[in-house]
Amino acid sequence: MSAVVTPDVTPEWHGDDVSIRDVLDALSQIRERFDRTEAGDDEHPHPRSCVMTLIGVVASASHEQLAVRTSRAISAQHPAQSIVIREDAPVRGGHLEAWIATEVQRPAEACATECEIITLHVRGAAAEHLDALVDPLLVSGVPTYLWWMGTPPFDKRDLLEALRICDGLVVDSAQFERPYHTFRGLSALLNVAHHRLGLADLQWARLKPWRETIAQFFTPRDRRSFLGGIAEVGVDYEGDGRGNRIAAALITGWMATALGWNLKRAAAGPGGVVVAHYEAGGRSIEVAFRSVRKEHLAAGELSAVRIAGAARGTTFRLSVQHDPERMRSTPEPSYRSLHTTGGEDDAGIELAERRAEWHRDVLHENLDSLHHTATGDAPGESRPRASTVFRFDRRRQDSTTVLLTMIEVGEGAPLRHVQQLEGEDVPSLLLDLLSTGTHDEVYNRSLASAAELVEKF
Amino acid sequence: MRVEEAPNPLAEGLHDYRVADPAVMVIFGATGDLSGRKLLPALYNLAKQRSLPAGFAVVGAAKDELTEQAFRKHASDKIRQFSRTQPIDDRVLAAFLDSVSYIKVDFSRLEDFKALGARLQELDNTRLIPGNRIFYCATPPPTYELISVQIQAAGLSTSTGFRRIVIEKPFGLDLKSARGLTETLHKVFSEDSVYRIDHYLGKETVQNILAFRFANAIFEPVWNTNLIDSVQITVAEDIGIETRGAYYDRTGALRDIVQNHALQLVTLVAMEPPLAFEATAVRDEKVKVLRAIRPLIGEDIEQSTVRGQYTQGWVLGEQVPGYREEPNVATDSQTETFAALRLFIDNWRWAGVPFYIRAGKRLPKRITEIRIQFKRPPHLTFGREAMKEVDPNALTLRIQPEEGISLKFGAKVPSAGLRIRSVTMDFQYMTSFLVEAPEAYERLLLDCVIGDPTLFTRADEVEAAWMFIDPIEESWRNGRPPLGVYPAGTWGPPAAAQLLQGDGREWHRP
Numbered sequence: 001m002s003a004v005v006t007p008d009v010t011p012e013w014h015g016d017d018v019s020i021r022d023v024l025d026a027l028s029q030i031r032e033r034f035d036r037t038e039a040g041d042d043e044h045p046h047p048r049s050c051v052m053t054l055i056g057v058v059a060s061a062s063h064e065q066l067a068v069r070t071s072r073a074i075s076a077q078h079p080a081q082s083i084v085i086r087e088d089a090p091v092r093g094g095h096l097e098a099w100i101a102t103e104v105q106r107p108a109e110a111c112a113t114e115c116e117i118i119t120l121h122v123r124g125a126a127a128e129h130l131d132a133l134v135d136p137l138l139v140s141g142v143p144t145y146l147w148w149m150g151t152p153p154f155d156k157r158d159l160l161e162a163l164r165i166c167d168g169l170v171v172d173s174a175q176f177e178r179p180y181h182t183f184r185g186l187s188a189l190l191n192v193a194h195h196r197l198g199l200a201d202l203q204w205a206r207l208k209p210w211r212e213t214i215a216q217f218f219t220p221r222d223r224r225s226f227l228g229g230i231a232e233v234g235v236d237y238e239g240d241g242r243g244n245r246i247a248a249a250l251i252t253g254w255m256a257t258a259l260g261w262n263l264k265r266a267a268a269g270p271g272g273v274v275v276a277h278y279e280a281g282g283r284s285i286e287v288a289f290r291s292v293r294k295e296h297l298a299a300g301e302l303s304a305v306r307i308a309g310a311a312r313g314t315t316f317r318l319s320v321q322h323d324p325e326r327m328r329s330t331p332e333p334s335y336r337s338l339h340t341t342g343g344e345d346d347a348g349i350e351l352a353e354r355r356a357e358w359h360r361d362v363l364h365e366n367l368d369s370l371h372h373t374a375t376g377d378a379p380g381e382s383r384p385r386a387s388t389v390f391r392f393d394r395r396r397q398d399s400t401t402v403l404l405t406m407i408e409v410g411e412g413a414p415l416r417h418v419q420q421l422e423g424e425d426v427p428s429l430l431l432d433l434l435s436t437g438t439h440d441e442v443y444n445r446s447l448a449s450a451a452e453l454v455e456k457f
Numbered sequence: 458m459r460v461e462e463a464p465n466p467l468a469e470g471l472h473d474y475r476v477a478d479p480a481v482m483v484i485f486g487a488t489g490d491l492s493g494r495k496l497l498p499a500l501y502n503l504a505k506q507r508s509l510p511a512g513f514a515v516v517g518a519a520k521d522e523l524t525e526q527a528f529r530k531h532a533s534d535k536i537r538q539f540s541r542t543q544p545i546d547d548r549v550l551a552a553f554l555d556s557v558s559y560i561k562v563d564f565s566r567l568e569d570f571k572a573l574g575a576r577l578q579e580l581d582n583t584r585l586i587p588g589n590r591i592f593y594c595a596t597p598p599p600t601y602e603l604i605s606v607q608i609q610a611a612g613l614s615t616s617t618g619f620r621r622i623v624i625e626k627p628f629g630l631d632l633k634s635a636r637g638l639t640e641t642l643h644k645v646f647s648e649d650s651v652y653r654i655d656h657y658l659g660k661e662t663v664q665n666i667l668a669f670r671f672a673n674a675i676f677e678p679v680w681n682t683n684l685i686d687s688v689q690i691t692v693a694e695d696i697g698i699e700t701r702g703a704y705y706d707r708t709g710a711l712r713d714i715v716q717n718h719a720l721q722l723v724t725l726v727a728m729e730p731p732l733a734f735e736a737t738a739v740r741d742e743k744v745k746v747l748r749a750i751r752p753l754i755g756e757d758i759e760q761s762t763v764r765g766q767y768t769q770g771w772v773l774g775e776q777v778p779g780y781r782e783e784p785n786v787a788t789d790s791q792t793e794t795f796a797a798l799r800l801f802i803d804n805w806r807w808a809g810v811p812f813y814i815r816a817g818k819r820l821p822k823r824i825t826e827i828r829i830q831f832k833r834p835p836h837l838t839f840g841r842e843a844m845k846e847v848d849p850n851a852l853t854l855r856i857q858p859e860e861g862i863s864l865k866f867g868a869k870v871p872s873a874g875l876r877i878r879s880v881t882m883d884f885q886y887m888t889s890f891l892v893e894a895p896e897a898y899e900r901l902l903l904d905c906v907i908g909d910p911t912l913f914t915r916a917d918e919v920e921a922a923w924m925f926i927d928p929i930e931e932s933w934r935n936g937r938p939p940l941g942v943y944p945a946g947t948w949g950p951p952a953a954a955q956l957l958q959g960d961g962r963e964w965h966r967p
Contacts, residue, residue, distance in 0.1 A: 049885070111885065208471070209507065211467070211471060212471055212476075212507055213507070214467060215465055215467035215468045215471060215476075216476050216507075216510050216511065217511070218465055218467055219465050219468065219476050219477075219478065219510065220478040220479060220510070220587065221461040221462070221478065222461070222587055224461045224463070224465065225461065227465075227466070227467070254467075255467070258466040258467050258469060259466060259467070402548055402549075402552075405511055407511055407512075407585065409585055412582075412585060413583065415511055415512055415583075415584060415585050417511035417512070417552070418548060418549070418551075418552035419504075419507045419549075419552075420505055420507065420546055420548070420549045440470055441470065442469055442470030443470070
């Protein structure tokens, strides 16, 4: 069951049943107080630094806590104003409950910086007009990023309207609850969003070390010709079903667009293997996707990429794989025990989710009568807490690991190489994305290509 | 374009991703201080950032009798002690140490270099390295010549891949010795294979001078003699000479700091926009500035330069000895620990704008900054009385510490009347990018492995700088101008202030 969650940092200000004007007034007072305190005996207040506004849209208490934690982590490196919006939250009183917390950084050789984290719990129609809600709060002159945690409603107008005030949308396609459908919605967004909007995907950021390692193999001049000799690609991933092939499709889409491969066909083979055939310059490239059970990986994660071919009479083989020693550290998702899925593929997950939503709706319809029966309170005297749907957490939190690379060129002995993967925690990935902006043509091309491939799945 | 020369299409969009061909880096003097404090930790951090390609190898070479295992232990200890990033990632360190080996090399023994050659050949075969070599001289400058001669004699300069040599400053002690060094190196390595490291150029904030000037449209139009009154460059250290007495007493502030760091800052402030941030374009423009500096000759030197030596005093609340009381310094030393000079750049942009440089040890604080002083408004619209507390506009580029930029301008004092006062608008790196910058050596080592010499000093740059410095040095050795003294913890001898006072200006107090 969900509860009213107070942000896990001590707020400087809190208001029930408030308006955005109240929040703005409180912000002004907090800033003035900070400026005066920090200026001390100095004649002028110290400069205020802010490089972006980050809006996090969340739908659950756990996501809200993650968004606040991430905002704090980001403000430790990039002074930012963060706004965390929880829709349909249990709100005391009216439609808007707000908290303002601050995070003060005191670098050794510079003056202190204060970053605000504004948490808004919204209910009712206001939640459907995010742009109107947050526009007055945005910091002028710096980019605004909308980080939609969970599954963005690409089919709703609200999202497109909210994107009008944003420079970038950040999602995590590894967290989509209906990956197959939502991923196609993400790809379609490229065609309908305003031209200034950048699109960033935490799953794409997780693939960066894979892309670097693969690119690195082909960087030496004497290996550049191998790019035109690639004949086979194998991509192993964890989990069953087409919804778990998103990362595999993205890495393939990246190679295909970078190297000018055209998708000809894709077909399922025996043993759950899917094979896609590309063509480039009269050559055929076969890409095989294989679900390989790896206990240490989360559903949808890549476990290995193999590339093989020959050029100018020399054969080559590159194999990149996750360190198999990594251990699982998070428990099984809890909803499975409540709603049997019948399988972990997309259809099974969708079925489970529908059941869960139905379960919630039934509960919700009868919530008041159940509550009054249970408490004996008169109607309106107290409010029942909203129920929660347990959701399938597609990504696990364990992260730090290495990529093992094996290189074979010609008849030479294989060369082994170990490279570190940075922490794949959300704050690190988000920081990496936002520090370079969200406009990434390579991602856009790879996304479109991956979506084309996913369609064939 | 041939496929080998085309950019790697898979590398597109990988921000900050720069990776080289597999190569072997041979570190001569691998057991020394520079290697342990800077090079090995920088290489570890590059490995951690996945910037070193599969197959990259490091060979430590020094005269010490060490086993491979002992050298790896030494490298591991130094990395753990001096790495910028902590805690150390054991798996990355282990993988990095796998690529590290050691060989005893006595620089005078050709056989040792031949044994080194055999080791390099073996690494080429086992680690898929196409003969690429980087020879890093982490050794005293007098060894550079011997090392390069032995490299050639042992046939190490004729492998199939690229061959580069890296040397540390000082690049000679005067023009003659700098040219001699260049000639020696050029017998074995072409100029584009010689990487002269001045770690100052690897600092992020130094590079940012170019970003500030050429990534913004609003500064260049005012960046000239029409609006700029003068430029002040301060490179101040609060420390003394520490354990470097013997070296410093032979060198002095002019050759230790002004000839390289300070003149590099002059070039970055004064250069014309290069066509691209690319080695030849950037270095060509820097050389043009150095060649345009009006030479100081004869009486100019006495009028435009100041030299000083610190005496006992107080720095940062502590009493410190005078220079002549420092270890390994002659008791009658005439070596300057403070240098100030006024120079002019004779070109269209800077005609008539004095550049004031001061550099020294045991000054009140550690600070490096460039101050661009603008001219006063041509007309006092608000009257002399209202403007009496207003200084001219000034733009200060702070290199270290508190890296940032501040602009001083006039603003109305809130009151019924009209009074104007100077206020500053500050930008601080540390409040905008709270990210730890990479070590200068990480940037420079990677540049060297990749083959990007933009931030390294070219031979003609070195020579142009010595051409300006040599006459001053010679005059100073002849006692002109006389050596002034200053108590430690002050801003140099009185003559330094007088140098500007004579021009109707004064040093900015940082």
